Amino acid sequence: MHVLVDKNKCHGHNRCVALADEVFDVDDEGFAVVVLDTIPPEQHDKVRRAELACPERAITIEE
Numbered sequence: 001m002h003v004l005v006d007k008n009k010c011h012g013h014n015r016c017v018a019l020a021d022e023v024f025d026v027d028d029e030g031f032a033v034v035v036l037d038t039i040p041p042e043q044h045d046k047v048r049r050a051e052l053a054c055p056e057r058a059i060t061i062e063e
């Protein structure tokens, strides 16, 4: 699994960080960044929850 954050859509709510803090972090401008190139299986459920929780639909999962 790979995850992308569209910076043009991200509004920096940081719900993704709250739900999966080993996958998402916040950059200097307050927007979400993905810190892992490949998401390990034990993080998949958290990432799917983060994708669903993102109000801007800024998170894309590639299986």
Ligand code: SF4
Pocket: 005, 009, 010, 011, 012, 013, 014, 015, 016, 017, 031, 032, 053, 054, 055, 056, 057, 058, 059
């Ligand atoms: S939840 Fe969505 S909009 Fe909010 S910081 Fe994460 S990617 Fe950005």
